[in-house]
Amino acid sequence: MGPPYCESWSVIVPPVQNPEQTYRLRAPASGREAIAVVKPEGVYVDRESGEEMRVASATLPLAPSESALVRAPENLRACRRCDQLIGLDVSDCPYCGLRQPALDGS
Numbered sequence: 001m002g003p004p005y006c007e008s009w010s011v012i013v014p015p016v017q018n019p020e021q022t023y024r025l026r027a028p029a030s031g032r033e034a035i036a037v038v039k040p041e042g043v044y045v046d047r048e049s050g051e052e053m054r055v056a057s058a059t060l061p062l063a064p065s066e067s068a069l070v071r072a073p074e075n076l077r078a079c080r081r082c083d084q085l086i087g088l089d090v091s092d093c094p095y096c097g098l099r100q101p102a103l104d105g106s
Contacts, residue, residue, distance in 0.1 A: 021063035022070065025053035035059060035070060060089055 020037045027046045044053040060075040076085045079093040086093050
């Protein structure tokens with residue numbers, strides 16, 4: 001049997017914060033990409049080609065953030081042609097290839 005019911009009990013859940021920034025890594029020769037949390041002293045190597053990967057960009061959402069998802073809803077937009085959801089940081093739609101207009105920064 002559980003604890004007795006009490007109307008004055010409340011549960012306080014603090015907002016979750018993701019402190020780690022993820023980055024898109026790219027192998028220069030093969031163009032293969034990976035997404036990872038990067039440490040400054042680390043060396044990242046593509047497991048298939050063996051070449052060293054370099055940081056290409058930070059992924060959205062930028063840390064610290066309430067989400068650890070690479071594509072959180074607030075970081076998506078719809079393609080003008082195919083209406084598929086794509087990232088704000090993507091220049092070309094990965095589904096239909098249409099170049100997306102630049103964002104105004106807001």
